[in-house]
Amino acid sequence: MRVSRRRVAAISAMILLLAAGGHATSVAAAQSPSPEELWNAYPLKPGTARSEPADPAPTPTAAPTRAASGSAADATAGSDGNVTAAILIGFATLAFCVGFAMVAFRVRSRDEAPEPPAVARPVAAPARRFEPSQPLRDTSKPGVRSDQLDAD
C-alpha cells in the first residue's frame, strides 16, 4: 500500500504542531514564576543555586511586602520566553482553521454537506495577554545574568 508523500508530510506537520503545543504549555507551567514570586524573591543573592525557583526572599527583615500578604498580583502577565512559542502555536492553529474553513466553504457550495472528518484538534494556545508594544523575545544573553529565575 503506497502512502502519498503529501499525506506523510501532513501527518508529520500535525505531530509537530501537537508536540510543540504540548511542550510549550508544560514548559510554561513548570518554569515561569509569577510576578509576585519574582517580587518576593528579589533581589537574589549572587551565586544562588539555579535549581531553586522558589528561593525565599534574601532580605534580612521579617516584614513581608504587600505582595506577600496576598493582594492580587497581575495574574495574566505571561512568562517571558514562552510568549513566542504560544503565539506561533496560535498562528499555526489559526492558519489551520482558516485554510480548512475557506476550502470547506468552497466544497460545500458544490456538494451536499457531508459529515466533517474526524480531526484531532490541535492543542489550544494557552491564554496570554499579548501586548504589541512589548518585544516578543527576551533578549537577555545567557551567561551574563545572575538572575536565577529566568526561564530561558
Next chain:
Amino acid sequence: MSDDLRLGDLDVDGALEEAIAALHGETRSAFLRRAVVGGAALLAASAAPAQAAIDRRDVAILNYALTLEYIQESFYGEVERIGALTGGLAEQARVVGAHERAHVKAFRQVLGARAVKRPRFDFRGATEDSDRFRRTAVAFEDLAVAAYKGQAPLIQSRAYLVPALAIHTVEARHAAWIRRLAGITPAADAFDQPRSKKSTLGIVAATKFEVMKPSSRRRPRFTG
C-alpha cells in the same frame, strides 16, 4: 551629614578636620561573605568577539578603565595587606577590593596582549590612616563613576557597553558605601555628572600615587 566632598580634594598631605559619625557599624558578615563573588564572568562572556575584531577605540577605552581599576585594586589591596583599618572600613575595603580585582581580571582577559601593564603605586600612608583612607576612597570611587559615565556613550561595541554599564553602577554603590562610612551623604544630587578622560587622568596624576619609572638615562660618555 555634610553635603559633598569635591573631586580633586585629594588632600594627601594635609589633614581635614571632619566629625565622622559612626553610623550603624554592625554588619551582617554572612551577607558580606557571600557578596564577594567575582564579576569576571560577565566580561568574560562578552569576550566572545575575536580579539582581532575589537575596535581600536574600544581598546583604548578598555585600557583606560583597566588603568582606573589598577589604581583601585592596588589601593584596596594595600589596605588589606597592611591591615591598619578596622570595623566597617576594613570590611568595605575587603569587599570592594575583591570587586576591583575582579574588574582588573576581566579587563585583562578581554584585552589579552593589548592590556596595559600594571603600574606601581605609592599611596604614602593613605592606606593606613582611617581619615585619609576615607577621603581617598571617596574621591576614587566618585571619580570612577564619573569616568565610566564619560566613556559609556563612546563605546562602539555592545559587547563592552553592557559590562561597562554593569561595572559603572557597582562603582556607584562603592561610592555611596564609603561616603556613608565617611559621614557624608551617599547620594548628593539627583544626577551624577560625567568626567572626561583628560580631566580624570589629570586628577589621578595630581595625586602622584603612580610611581613613575625613571626616564632612560643617557649613557655617560666614555671619557677616558
Next chain:
Amino acid sequence: MNERRTRAEIFERALLTGGAVAAGGIAVAAVADPAGSQPSPAQDAELLNFALLIEYVQAGFYADALRRGSLTGEVRAFARRVGAHERAHVAFLRKALGGKARKAPELDFGDDTTSPERFTDASLKLEDLAVAGYNAAAPNLTKPALAAAAKIVSVEARHAAWIRAIAGVTPAPDASEPQLSAQRVMKTLKGSGYLG
C-alpha cells in the same frame, strides 16, 4: 469517492499551511531580535517611558511613606532626599519625552509605607530594580539618551547602596550588576502590587 478525497485534501492543505506558518515563524523568531534592534528615537521613547514608570512608582512610594509619618532618623532623611531625586527624575524624563510621556500611573502601596521595616524592605527592592531596569534599557538607547540615562542610573545605584547599608545588607552584592531583561524587571515590578 470524490467527496472523501476532496475532504482529505482540505485537511492536508490546511495542516501543511499551519505547519509552514509555524516553521516559518519559529525561524523568524530565532533570527529576529526586536528589543535589541538598532537604537532609534522611537525606541528611545518606549524605553524612557519604561524608566519613567519606574520613577513614578519610586516618587510615589517615597511621598506616600513621608505622608504616613512613621519614619525617623536616617531612614526619614533617606526618604526625603531620595524622594526629591526621584521627583527630579520624573520631571526630567517627562520633559525629555514631551508629548510621548506616559501618564502617571495609579499607585497603591498598601502597608509597605506604614512602618520603617516594610519601607526599608520595599525601598531596597525598588532601588535595585531601578538599577536593573535602566541597565537593561541603556544599551538599546541612542547615544544622547544613553548619556542622559547614565546620569540617573548611578544615582539609583547610590540609593540602592544606601538603603542596603541602612538595612544591614551589603551595599554592593556583586562585582557587576545582575543582568535582567526589561521584561523581567517589568514583571517583577508588577509583582509588587503597587500598580494595581
